[in-house]
Amino acid sequence: MINNVQLFTNKTSKYDHTTIVSRRTNQISTILDGLLKDYQAHTRPNFGDGPTKVHLDILINSFGPIQDMDMSYTINCYFRQGWRDERLQFAEEVGVLSLSTKMLERLWRPDTIFYNSQYSYLHTIPTSNRLWRLFPNGSIWYSSRITVKAKCNMNLKNFPVDTQICHLLIGSFANSALDIQYNWRLGNNKSVNFDTKVLLSQFDLIQYPQYDEITNTNGRIQHAVFKVPKNKQVIVLDFADERMPGGYFLENAMTQEEVILYNSDGYQALLDLKYKLMDGGYMLPEYGVAYIKRVRFFQKQSNNERFTDLIVAACYDLSGIGEGLYIPPLSNDMQQIRSRTLQKFQAIIASAVANTEGDGGDTYLLLGPIGTGAFKNDKKMIAELFFKVLNNPLMNSYQSIRYAFDQIWFVSTDNHQIFEEVFKNH
Structure with a gap:
């Protein structure tokens, strides 16, 4: 029989952890409330001092079909955009914030479209396939999973040994290049990638160069x-x-x-x-x-x-x-x-x-x-x-x-x- 052993129960760690989480939540809430207090979502960043620069990259997880009947092609991809909004800067020690997409609705976002799209949609099952990150310097990284069916003008004169060039034209719906300027985040020919090898039933994918707009x-x-x-x-x-x-x-x-x-x-x-x-x-x-x-x-x-x-x-x-x-x-x-x-x-x-x-x-x-x-x-x-x-x-x-x-x-x-x-x- 052992008489000199005492059992101790840690009754504080759980509550301390809860307190830390609660403080962190309150800190983030205070930061966001301060950032949005006088924020004008209809005004773009850098207004009056040059264009807002939006950086793009794309990860394609499926490509095709390519349809010669209606001259179109379809891609499923993660479409990523990044820009900096100096109005959203906060203390460096807070770190990167990963927040609900509902918060994103209260911020300025570029009105990006695909000019040659026949139809596009955002994946919403089982939940809206979007995420965003807010960095201390005001930079925003926004990713969404989308499917795009785009028009591709084909020359079928040499069918079935033809070569087709299909573009995906990206830009702003309502703003000129004087207001919003797009470029590739990782540079030309490095910002569009595939997560698997692409196999097409009737075509071979030769290359997929990326270039900025004029x-x-x-x-x-x-x-x-x-x-x-x-x-x-x-x-x-x-x-x-x-x-x-x-x-x-x-x-x-x-x-x-x-x-x-x-x-x-x-x-x-x-x-x-x-x-x-x-x-x-x-x-x-x-x-x-x-x-x-x-x-x-x-x-x-x-x-x-x-x-x-x-x-x-x-x-x-x-x-x-x-x-x-x-x-x-x-x-x-x-x-x-x-x-x-x-x-x-x-x-x-x-x-x-x-x-x-x-x-x-x-x-x-x-x-x-x-x-x-x-x-x-x-x-x-x-x-x-x-x-x-x-x-x-x-x-x-x-x-x-x-x-x-x-x-x-x-x-x-x-x-x-x-x-x-x-x-x-x-």
């Missing part, structure tokens, strides 16, 4: 080149004078080409082109360009520099003043104007493709409304012709030539409404 950027070209992320190749379209290097640079003119030259060593590069390669003469081909590598841009009031390539090209002078080197089509012959300008644009894009580094996955192409200033080319026509070139194969490419680049920016100090309407409506 972006319209307000501002001057000398500022835009420094907005491109470091370690990216930058190719800039120079709205050039085809008769003399730099146009009226020495007379302090302020067209796009002169602005480039005031902020770079491009004028020396043009003189080298004239005297070293053209034997003292200077002219740009009617349906060609001059391509200059490693032009150095300087950022005023700092020591920053950025190397870019220049595509030196010109449009027809339709103003009637006669500044252009080549005789333009008659002003009332729009078919000829469009046809010949289209050839110019094909040469511009072809020169950029031929000079991309690697597979173009790190190349930013900076274009603009060339010829719409003093030369009086119609801005809608220029937008439509760029759209046609960029969204069709070129140089024996198997898909639209726009996918040869990481991003394409249209940079101008003018309003981009016409360009936005053309690219959205088409």
